[in-house]
Amino acid sequence: MRIVHLADLHLGFRAYSRTNDQGVNCREADVFRTFRQALNKISTLKPDLLLIAGDVFHVTRPGNLAVVQTQRLLHNFIATTGIETIVIAGNHESVKTRDSSCILELFGLIEGVRVVCQQAEVLMAGDIRVACLPHNSLLEADHLDLRPDREAKYNVLMLHGTVDGNLVNDAGGANVPADFLEMDWDYVACGHFHGFRHMGRFIYYAGAIERTSNDIWKEAEEEKGFIEFDLEHKKAIFHPLPTRKTIDLPTIDAANKTIEVLDKLIADNVKQTDITDAIVRQQVINLPKSLQNQLDYRQIRTFQAMALHYLFVPKPLSLSIDQSFPSAEQKGSLYEEAEQFFNSYAISPDIDRATFVKTGLDYLQKATV
Structure with a gap:
């Protein structure tokens, strides 16, 4: 039997x-x-x-x-x-x-x-x-x-x-x-x-x-x-x-690295595998906010177009080890879980999904800064 x-x-x-x-x-x-x-x-x-x-x-x-x-x-x-x-x-x-x-x-x-x-x-x-x-x-x-x-x-x-x-x-x-x-x-x-x-x-x-x-x-x-x-x-x-390919790319440590080096590392990670139609995450840790806005986002948008979903997760330097505040790692995990939640939450057909997700993540970002 x-x-x-x-x-x-x-x-x-x-x-x-x-x-x-x-x-x-x-x-x-x-x-x-x-x-x-x-x-x-x-x-x-x-x-x-x-x-x-x-x-x-x-x-x-x-x-x-x-x-x-x-x-x-x-x-x-x-x-x-x-x-x-x-x-x-x-x-x-x-x-x-x-x-x-x-x-x-x-x-x-x-x-x-x-x-x-x-x-x-x-x-x-x-x-x-x-x-x-x-x-x-x-x-x-x-x-x-x-x-x-x-x-x-x-x-x-x-x-x-x-x-x-x-x-x-x-x-x-x-x-x-x-x-x-x-x-x-x-x-x-x-x-x-x-x-x-x-x-x-x-x-x-x-x-x-x-x-x-x-x-x-x-x-x-x-x-x-x-x-x-x-x-x-x-x-x-x-x-x-068989399932949709899901790729967690190697985490990049941005400490003591120039913006040019970071852009190259991000690109090199994509070159190591085929992200076409895949679900992909790229984490960059210890990234100063002064550098975050200088990254090549045109390149990142290209990767987002290639994949079904390319999640770019920049995590800033940890300013304190005070455990009463969420660490950079915890905040990153919270952000990813929230994005997954907003993407799967049942909403009315007349609401734009992308706008709904972006609004929710914007609120979360403001609350955890």
């Missing part, structure tokens, strides 16, 4: 201002392309069960395009493969009020797809007993009595939450009680953390299928994909998926 463990799709995720020929945000299109490729690959593997461990969507109320595309892809996948699919809700699509419905409930109308959004629930899929812990159920985990059934051939736990406090890529996740993980499960399918990780025994994070977290640079060199697990032989295989 084989299962496939998929998680953290974040469909509907948007970032940066570029759109494709159909007018769709390029990063949103990237994520859907990767999801489509994942389903195609899973179709060829022909597992007995597909588990999707939460955060199917990036926001609670995704746009119509994201909902329709997801519905179509799942419907076609089930219709052509017959692979039974179980989905739980993650923190990104979970609703907080009783008068709202989770968008994932819509997919429960597809024959062959079962969805668990709110409370803990146990489902049977042939010989596989799946205990489901969506995000909201973990908020009241102290009251849960969930354990493997000795009568079942295979016991699987699927959850969306934080197994290890050192592995957190965004806020909002619920902690998973250690007691649940210490039980005799044949497999534990985790969602929420965006990297592929083996957490011991048969506990795994599949990771996200694309780089959609608040700090994608930590994941720049990580492969994205899903897990195939053989329940009988207890063997896990990670299947990587």
Whole structure:
């Protein structure tokens, strides 16, 4: 018996201002392309069960395009493969009020797809007993009595939450009680953390299928994909998926360097790799403000035109080691996280994304000077 463990799709995720020929945000299109490729690959593997461990969507109320595309892809996948699919809700699509419905409930109308959004629930899929812990159920985990059934051939736990406090890529996740993980499960399918990780025994994070977290640079060199697990032989295989190239260029230390040297170093970093249509970051640390405005911004704009997104991050000299103020490194990280947030935040279609992002970053810059 084989299962496939998929998680953290974040469909509907948007970032940066570029759109494709159909007018769709390029990063949103990237994520859907990767999801489509994942389903195609899973179709060829022909597992007995597909588990999707939460955060199917990036926001609670995704746009119509994201909902329709997801519905179509799942419907076609089930219709052509017959692979039974179980989905739980993650923190990104979970609703907080009783008068709202989770968008994932819509997919429960597809024959062959079962969805668990709110409370803990146990489902049977042939010989596989799946205990489901969506995000909201973990908020009241102290009251849960969930354990493997000795009568079942295979016991699987699927959850969306934080197994290890050192592995957190965004806020909002619920902690998973250690007691649940210490039980005799044949497999534990985790969602929420965006990297592929083996957490011991048969506990795994599949990771996200694309780089959609608040700090994608930590994941720049990580492969994205899903897990195939053989329940009988207890063997896990990670299947990587193609993603948008993400490049964190070598950091440049501007200390004691002339403007001419800095411009050359910036150019040399680009020459070392192909940044065409990639997501790129260039950090320059210890850069005096007196030099910052003298940099060759025409050259930087050329790189921005080549890449899907070229993020230039100048960081000034640290004037004080007083920890009551954010360091240059902290301010840089805050700036990058804010840019990612503004680029992915759901806004009205009549608002220009680039203007929205620039305004937000301008406010942040003034607040942290």
